[in-house]
Amino acid sequence: MGEKTFRIEDELRLILVGNPNSGKSTLFNSLTGLNQRIGNFPGVTVEKKIGFLKINDHIKAEVVDLPGTYSLSPRSEDEQVTFDYLNDNSRNDLPELIVVVVDASNLKRNLLLATQLVDSEQPTILVLNMMDIVERNKQSIDVKKLEEKLGIPVVPINARLSKGIKELKQAIANYKYKKVPKFIENHESKDALENTVHRFNKIKDIVKLTLTKEGESRTAKITRRIDSVFTHPVFGFAIFLLILFLIFQAIFSWSSYPMNWIENGFLVLGNWLSKTLPEGVLNDLLVDGVLAGLGGIIIFVPQIAMLFMFIAILEDTGYLSRVSFLTDALLKRFGLNGRSIIPLLGGAACAVPAIMSARTIANKKERLLTIFVTPLISCSARIPVYTLLIALVIPADKQFLSFNLQGVVMMALYLLGFVAALLTAFVMKYIVKSDERSNFVMELPIYRTPRWTNVGMTILNKTKVFLFEAGKIIIAVSIVLWVLSSYGPGDEMSQIEEKYKTVLADSNADLTAANEQIASEKLEVSYAGHIGKFIEPAIRPLGFDWKIGIAIITSFAAREVFVGTMATLYSVGDEENTASIKEKMNRATHASTGAKVYTKATGYSLLIFYAFALQCMATVAIVVKETGGWKWPIIQLVYMGALAYFSSLLVYQIFV
Template sequence: MGSNQKKKIRLLLVGNPNAGKSSLFNELTGLNQQVGNFPGVTVEKKSGNAKIAEHLSAEVIDLPGTYSLSPRSEDERVTFDYLNQKRPDNKEEIIVVIADASNLRRNLLLCSQLIDLNLPVILALNMMDIVQKNKQSIDIKYLSETLSIPVVPMNARLGKGITELKANITKFARKDRPPFISIIEGEKPIDNAQRRNQRIREIVAKAVTAEGEMKVNDLTRKLDAILTHKVWGYAIFLFILFLIFQAVFSWSEFPMQMIEEGFLFFGNFVAESLPPGVLNDLLVDGIIAGLGGIIIFIPQIAALFAFISILEDTGYLSRISFMMDGLLKKFGLNGRSIIPLLSGAACAVPAIMSARTISNKKERLLTIFITPLISCSARIPVYTLIIALIIPAEASIGIFNLQGIVMMALYLFGFLAAIGTSFFMKFFVKTNESSHFIMEMPIYRAPRWKNVGYTIVNKVKVFLFEAGKIIIAISIILWILSSYGPGDSFEKIDEKYASGLLEPNINNETMEEQRASAKLQASYAGQLGKFIEPAIKPLGFDWKIGISIITSFAAREVFVGTMATIYSVGDADNTTSLKEKMNQAKDPVTGEKIYTKATGYSLLIFYAFALQCMATVAIVARETASWKWPVIQIIYMGALAYFASLITYNLFS
């Protein structure tokens, strides 16, 4: 690798869960990351590009965590299969095994198996700071000579050892090396494992020396005594969730207001800069209104992702799994199910993928089925808009903001509906597999803010661009459907308003508003809304809400973009926010406000339960290898949403 010609290799990051792969991946790739799926499966694939040396770059792939090359879960099988594949591009590959240096014996098992496969391996001893705090030392030279591979000490969270790792990658050369253990013909697998573990114990005994008592784990044990307490642990967890939703509302208020004012200014500027006509209307009432209705909620989504990342980075999420195992078993799940359920607060798609870590098929299926009931970040725009319509910003209970309390209540409703559904389903889904819950608890650590920042940027980028493409497409289609009608319906409306047969003394502004409203109702979109209105009227929904519900099947957040487009079409006022327009909306027959508390709460409950995400449906079909379960999900969650919404509307009417 010492030539002057530019070269690109592939780095495969492999290691046990919680060994620090994500930290190393972030240090190597920075923001040059992509998230996709491994070919043929729906497990999330994180890849990125890294500059290793002046004439050497690398494609870096972060493989799912695994304890050994004997896979027990779908995630571990993906890593096993990927390491054993022969890729068509024949790109040179180097495996970087990230090991928790403070638990070297367990982490060397995976490394020893890769050595015996004669794969190109570099061992990165991560978390050396913990080794030092525990007054231990590791003989790096002895370890490297014994294993016949490069060994690099590092602390990936702080970026220490990255330069040394890159230097070893640059000068890496494949060479013959002795096997970790010799394969004996006819030997039983259990005897092979015993010999492997015996040699690992001998190596660790010589490589690691201790000079005092372990202090770091003592602190972790003391914190666990409080945070995983059978009573206080749950109370603390609920309190943390409560603070998160309070912060999501309060911290996001100012940036959201700035974004809203910015889009209103931009829309008005475009409207005044371009000549009146179809292009002007499409840009202002269609694309800008639709996108503005979604981008305004990025601060809240970023805040939610930040909190989830912090909980994970500190090691607290693993504790939540441990605490919840006993409770969730009663509902047909296990402790690992809580990770997909909590991840579902961000997005159901990767959350459902993460259920692959659950080895029991019944528990995995139940987790997949109920995860969409957890309120995801795509619901935040809907929740925030409706909550702001029916609950004043200054409303509070004591020192706590009422809007934040209602938001948290919606998440709790989703969780209760999820575990209730699982309890019901566990009697119908049969399995002969036994259930086990084994999860390693990492030590508590302060969050690495750079990693939190990378997570926020990447997650928001995925949300923005994935949702943005859908929103632009739907906004254009919806603008066309809202701006044109069948036959000569629009011409007849214009003739009616030009005939002078309207009520006397009506001013021009009111007349134009009535003309625009009449055209919207006569449009293709209006006809579609009127067609479904009888079915949703008992829920307190009008035809405009009906159109938004239909379009939001593409993605829940499209609801807000649709409402923004509908309330902008035919409206000459580009300075009024969507919330104000909806707040002023009145029933043309009764003259009463459309968005009453009854309608608002009914709509919130509907979106809390309904499965309106085509990506989630597709992922469930892939994960279960059948369309049976997603179809059942759509029917069940649709019925649950409809009847819960019906009850809510009647309670508040």
């Protein structure tokens, strides 16, 4: 970290650094509002948030939000990213100012990082966040004195209420770099640990001079009281299970309204488009290909957004770290760690960010095991597949122990995923060798009401990523699929047209029935039909026909494509575009026998297949990045594929 000359002309870069739970992200959100985007740090997959703001009429700033860290001696890969970014001297496009965010209600601990930054001699401003908690605890901080002792500007703020933001901007605009004496002298000579003790002793003196407090703070007392229930050996678990149950209930009952609106909206739009656009290939491609595929995925946005919302709330209140505490003893036995519960729960939304969040697990083996088993947790992309298949094979009015059977099966599938994840980890524990000691040193932040802007931003950002990433694949797959199912090799297609020419010309014939017959015969001889038929022998024992075969192949890219594929496969030929996918699939029969395709046995078998198979390119890609190679993603792909195949085989043979 060399010395940098610092002069703001019209643009600068603000780098937000701070302890985890210091309110850094809240400050980032209130500084940049919606003017932010999420990218990746080069070479690694830790989320990099960049935003923009105007400091005043002349100065613009780019804001970079770095992962939280306790000190400048990194111990997890997340902290390593922060450390590397701060030490990277190759950026010289903009003058850079570090904004170190300090939780004022936990001054001593937070000053460790702040004083390390002072000693790095980079331009730094200190932001004292959470001043409301300091006041609530009847404490006070002498800002002037703190400024004098540290030698850098100190700005008290309350990011949650956007208080002090104006003052912060002013301080940034007026910032002048001046060299200050090092906080601790000749720190090269001592080892890092001795240094830290030395540093803390000096910090203690400063805290004594600047902070007035009496005994234990009120917020800590409240947290202790809440914890006596939430981390209780019996009530704690009961509350956790209750919260999970309520989340699932809420997701499935609340989301049914917006889902109906979206479904109907797409039907109307499809109808309108197919009538308005001139008839022909483009019309068919748009309505039967792209729109059908997109509609099949947008409909699940309400459920996915809600899942992200609940996880964000649990995290923001501080509750998730209590869940880690509660589950550590259990997870430890399966070769995992209490911290693994955050990726595992996050996996219920989407495995990609969940696998990234495994970075906070410092132990390499535990992190690998967590990454390996997280995709077994049923993610939101399975929701569309589960919902469709459950609705297809289980009557809505069926009860199981006076609960709605559809809901029970859904819960059972989630449970199945979780159990499979634990058992897999247990086996892996004995296969993967490691002599690194595992531990569970983790901060439990004080309880707080969720910061709704943070929650809103998380929902918005994550849903956007999901929709656009999945949307891109789905549009591409839909188009390819439409082409493959609309055209075929040789002249088989025209032969069918020839065969029905006389029927179509006959004015007394049932045209709708004839058209449907033509469409299904055409699909069978199309390229897609040939591919499906080719793999049919392999999936026949699982109860799948060649149409399902096509869907399995196309949904290798992403599971939710299954629904889009079904929509496309069953739409081709549905000229009026009137029925929903479910109705069309329900009517589907085997051409040779006339028996229903989607029986209970096939439905269950397909559900199990989608619960276990690693049908997600994005997950494979993230595992390659996170494990630094192809070895683990390939093992994962083969393992989950085999698990899916044989479990489905078993289930089909039981129910058929």
